[in-house]
Structures are given as C-alpha cells and as structure tokens.
Amino acid sequence: MESREISQAVIRRLPRYYRYLGELLENGVERISSNDLSKRMQVTASQIRQDLNNFGGFGQQGYGYNVKYLYTEIGKILGLEEEHGMIIIGAGNLGHALANHAGFEKRGFVLKGIFDVNPTLKGMTIRGVPIYMMDELEDFMKNSDIEIGILTIPKAKAIEVANQLVDYGIKAIWNFAHTDLNLPDNVIVENVHLSESLMRLSYNISRYNEEHRAEK
Amino acid sequence: MESREISQAVIRRLPRYYRYLGELLENGVERISSNDLSKRMQVTASQIRQDLNNFGGFGQQGYGYNVKYLYTEIGKILGLEEEHGMIIIGAGNLGHALANHAGFEKRGFVLKGIFDVNPTLKGMTIRGVPIYMMDELEDFMKNSDIEIGILTIPKAKAIEVANQLVDYGIKAIWNFAHTDLNLPDNVIVENVHLSESLMRLSYNISRYNEEHRAEK
Known part of the structure; x- marks a missing residue:
C-alpha cells in the first residue's frame, strides 16, 4: 500500500x-x-x-x-521499520535531554554523534555517544550514514549550521532553534518551536479567563 | 476586541x-x-x-x-501582557533546558520553583530558581501564585502528578511526558510529544524517498 x-x-x-x-x-x-x-x-x-x-x-x-x-x-x-542515523548539534541541556532519550533508539532512531563548539566537551560521551567538535562535522558526515540532524543551538547560529548540514548531504532537520530555516525543498524540516507552544498555552488561559468572566 | x-x-x-x-x-x-x-x-x-x-x-x-x-x-x-507564574516538575536535562531558557521570562512567563524527588538536588538553584522536593509542592502551591505547571517527568508518574497539580489549583499544564493526561475541562493542557514530532519527520523522509523512487 x-x-x-x-x-x-x-x-x-x-x-x-x-x-x-x-x-x-x-x-x-x-x-x-x-x-x-x-x-x-x-x-x-x-x-x-x-x-x-x-x-x-x-x-x-x-x-x-x-x-x-x-x-x-x-x-x-511512519518509516519506523528502517534505521535512521542521527546527529545532535548542540550539547547543551536540550541536546543532553534528547541524547538521553533511550526511547528514540527503540523506534530505529540511532544517535551516532553529538557536536558542539565547547572544547571542554571534546572526547566526552552521552549514553556512549561521543561528543565531537564542529570542525569534525564535515568528515564525520562523509564517513557516516546520517539522515537526520537535530539542531539544539541558539537561533543566531542555527541557519548557518543548517546550511552546512545541507551541503554535507543531510536529508532532514529536527529544528529546536527559535527560527525558520528556509532550506531547499528536498530537505525535510520538522520544527519544535517551544516558545510558540507556550504562547498557545497562554492564549488558551486568556481565552478561558475571558469566557469565565463573561459567564459571571 | x-x-x-x-x-x-x-x-x-x-x-x-x-x-x-x-x-x-x-x-x-x-x-x-x-x-x-x-x-x-x-x-x-x-x-x-x-x-x-x-x-x-x-x-x-x-x-x-x-x-x-x-x-x-x-x-x-496571546496573553503575554500578564505575568504567568510557572513551576517545573522534574529537574532532569529537559527541566534544566527549560529553566535556563531566559526568553520565556521576557514574555511574562516567570519560573518560580522547580520540583524533583532526588534529595541530592534539594536546595540547589537553576538560574536563581530553587529546587524543592515534591513533598513541599502542596504548601508551595498554597503560598505562591502559580498558573502553569511544566511536566518534564517520565510518563509513569506524569498522570499522578498532573492530578495532584489539579487538586492544588493549577490552571494549565505544559506536558512533555509521553502520555495524554485526561484532566478536567477547566485545566488547559498543551502537549509537546517529542516522539510524535520525530515520527512525523521520519514519515516525511519515507514519503520523500518513495516519491523519489517513483520518479526514477
């Protein structure tokens, strides 16, 4: 089918x-x-x-x-029968949270590397996955089968890094940076804009309060 | 209007x-x-x-x-003119990531406490916000003006804790646990189901591959 x-x-x-x-x-x-x-x-x-x-x-x-x-x-x-190689760009709290999420691997999403610019992180691992420096990214992408890049970096750097990933042949980006990426059509982007989710929440609080006031 | x-x-x-x-x-x-x-x-x-x-x-x-x-x-x-008091339940990586997100405060979302069950975290702070133990939650909720509870705990505990928060008068829950909460209608829930977001991404990869194969 x-x-x-x-x-x-x-x-x-x-x-x-x-x-x-x-x-x-x-x-x-x-x-x-x-x-x-x-x-x-x-x-x-x-x-x-x-x-x-x-x-x-x-x-x-x-x-x-x-x-x-x-x-x-x-x-x-949903494409969960195949293995999807992933890397995380940004080894901050959110990068750590996603790297530690063992549930993804059960579904075929295999984290193969984590990249950051902070030299004190070099050579460390999260759940056995090594942290590399950004200048190792190009070689890593050439030698590994990576489909998905996960962006957990500030928006100021996100667009530049996303374009790098596209140059290195990434197929899809899971974007947590608070910006739109505007990549070529053949690159799939799934955004998780947390601030927008929180704003929808506060909108619904306001609406609820308003309706509640109106009822009185 | x-x-x-x-x-x-x-x-x-x-x-x-x-x-x-x-x-x-x-x-x-x-x-x-x-x-x-x-x-x-x-x-x-x-x-x-x-x-x-x-x-x-x-x-x-x-x-x-x-x-x-x-x-x-x-x-x-969007309700951003008012201040919204928030607490985070779960001081793991994701809880840390959200607590460190200074951008929320600029929009009026003020984090007032972080709760966890791990006693080694007691008395620590994240960006100046104290970490409390779960048995302090009820008193804290009585004495603070908290609208939003952020759940960054495993799904096994999420429903129980959500119901506690409802008992203590929470207005809204920002739910990162991988489960639906089924709370009373007067409690607003905004879900961030990261696994589902990742599955939509892999669905789009599969569909792209299929269409690409079909073109050949």
Missing part, C-alpha cells in the same frame, strides 16, 4: 494511534474494538474507524482490530 | 507572526507591507492580509503595517 493515498490529517494522527497501540501491546492486549479504543483515546469511534480503514479491512464487526498487525502497519507507514 | 471572534486557524499562526514582528522591531523596522512580510515568512500576502485584518484596519494601502502596534496587539491576544 502506498502511503501517499492517506490524507495529511490522518498522517498527523498516526503517531498517537501508534503510541496507544504500543501501550496495548505492552499490556498483552491482542485485539480491541473501535469503541474501546475510542474511550481510551477520547476520539469518536467513527473517527477511528474512518482513520484505520485506510489500512485495510482488519477491523471486523464483532472482532475488533488486531493490535499487533495495526501497530506494525502504522509503524511501516 | 474579543479574541473569541478570531478563528482557531488564525490563532495557531499568531505566535509565528509575533516572532517575525519581534525580529523586525529588534531591527528597528517601523512598518512593513504585506508583500515584504510575505517574502520573509513564506506565506502568501493575501493570507497575511486576511489574518491581520482580524486586528483592525492598520494595514493601509501604500503604508503597510505598523510593526510595533501589531506586535503589541498580538501579544495582548
């Missing part, structure tokens, strides 16, 4: 299905009805049926979904 | 406008046309005009937008 047949809206929801199905698997659940899944995920059962129908007819009346099969199929669509 | 008149789609885009307008302000730009803003933000000029028309008629033909006015108005809508 080609993933391109599936709408973007469904794709956005897939990681969440994948997470819930993974938890069910861990708990030894072999099948689940759309109604049960609906209660757990707080999504309507009809939404679940529509979404999961994209993956063929293994949701049968009176039987439910085969958890393992569905989990595996969604994993394939 | 009431923010409820503005559509959710516009709201989601506001933090990005706010960021670009802030950068313009820093660079001393007083006004900007929708065409110039369009080039910078890589959004169509008509989208920008539509979005910013929600904030009244200060985009005039031949004049452009008043950068400072627009920045201030959007900041008000």
